[in-house]
Amino acid sequence: MSTKLVDYDYHLPDELIGQKPREPRDHSKLMVVDKENQTLEHKTFFNIIDYLKPGDVLVRNSTKVIPARLFGKKETGGVLEILLIKRVSLDTWECLLKPAKKLKVGQKLEIGENKELVAELLEIKEDGNRVLRFEYEGVFEEVLDKLGKMPLPPYIVEALETKDRYQTVYAIKGESVAAPTAGLHFTKELLEKIKEKGIEILDVFLEVGLGTFRPVQTEDVLDHKMHEEIFEIPLYTVERIKKAKEENRRIIAVGTTTVRALESSVDMDGNLISKTGSTEIFIYPGYKFNVIDALITNFHLPKSTLLMLVSALSNREFMLDVYKEAVKKEYHFFSFGDAMFIY
Template sequence: MSTRLSDYDYNLPEELIGQTPAEPRDHSRLMLVNKKTGDIEHKRFYNIIDSLKEGDVLVRNSTRVIPARLMGRKDTGAILEVFLLKRKDINTWECLIGNAKRLKIGQKVFIGENNELVAELKEIKEDGNRILTFDYEGVFEEILDKLGQMPLPPYISEKLSEKERYQTVYAIKGESVAAPTAGLHFTEDLLEKIREKGVEIADLFLEVGLGTFRPVQTEDVLDHKMHEETYEVPEKSVEIINRAKEEGRRIIAVGTTSIRTLESSVDENGKLVAGKGTTDIFIYPGYKFKIVDALITNFHLPKSTLLMLVSAFSSRELIMDVYEKAVIKKYQFFSFGDAMFIY
């Protein structure tokens, strides 16, 4: 088990960072990785159905992404970017602000041609985040949908053709500021075929925070502090998953956010528990998984906690070898990149 940050680094040519989503969604590439034998196969994502079997349970994070990036201006005309991070109450948000030093306590940011949103700076937190209250007429979510832009990661420079392409087809509710990107590969048609095969689908919710892009900056990864995220595990999903575990059926997590939610919601007897909570669970090699048997995931950033989680699910040596092969085969990486199925 390695806890050295440098052991989770790899060389990625810039042209392999996915800039646009696959069209159709399920035509992205898929690498199948057998974590016991190390065998690798190269497929398309729609071939995932051949790797699933009757009785499997597919667990997905059905959170919605909000268009969290807003462009506004001060009364002086100076342009400011407001990035919504976390809702504190009905009209109050914790935010990041571009050129933050330009905005003082009590000053306002006017957003929209007709000032549909007016944000006032109330507090500056120790970590540099800002607390803003919003004044508006009507429904905040509707105004946000009209004025906001999808919070694409900083490594994506291409414009998004439509907002829904940074949203899973099964998104239900939530206020995530980043997409659970492993789920972006699924289409309604593919999900219907998966159900017809006898695979059960269980929904849970984890509101993905901006910390998901935060790099690890300590050479000993154990010194890294994870960001906290809000989750919910519905009773119906708990019944499906616990019954499957009792019967020896596979639990397949769609994405690292699903894994983090599941592994944060297990009692001392290994049973999944329903409810809401927050988690800052950090999964790295040496971790013993209690619920998850297989994982669908994208290819993650070098030196990231997500790469460590995937390494924990198989082994660091196998994953670093897999990533090297993915670079050679010119797979696309990160949020709009290709996928792998580790089983």
């Protein structure tokens, strides 16, 4: 097992970074990866149903992405970009601001043509994040929905046509600032067909943070500190997964965020428990999975913790070969990229 960051690198041409989602959702490419036999198949995402068996359990992260990107004006007229990161209290948020150097505690920002939101800078944190308190009329979420834009990752330079395209069709609740992107490939119709085949679909919640895009910057990956994310594993989900495991049925995670939520919610004996809390779990080769058997995921950034996670499910050398094949076959990568099913 390698813990050197350089050993999780691969060459990715810029033109393979997905800038727009494929339409319809379930027409993205799908690479099917048999990790035991180390074989690959090239399919379309709607073919996923052919690889799911009656009795399988599909677990998805049903978090909701908020339109967390705002543009505010200083009283002097200068424009700043505000990115909501984490709610501190009802009207107070930890944010990223740019440009922010000259902004002082107590200064206010006006957002919207009619100043529907007014933000006051309360605190400058050690890591450079700012804490803002918002004043508004009515319901904050409704004001945010009107003024905010979806917080697309920095490598996506094209604008979204509709906000819904950076939201899964099954999003229920939450305050994520990034989408659980493996779920973007599912349509309501495909999910109905999966249920009709006898596959159980369960929900967990993990609020995806900006840290998901932060590259590892330590030469030894074990020195990397993971970002903290809030998650919830409902009791019903735990009970259904326990029953499935007793009956030797497969637990298939939709996305790495689902994996992190499930694997963060086990007791000392490795048994899944119902829990609400925060996690900084770091999964890399050598990790023993307690809950999941298979994974539906996108193709991740070079040198990223997510590439390390999928390598832990198989092995590093094979996964890098898989990624080389994806480049060769011109799969699209990252948030609006194509998918793989590792089983």
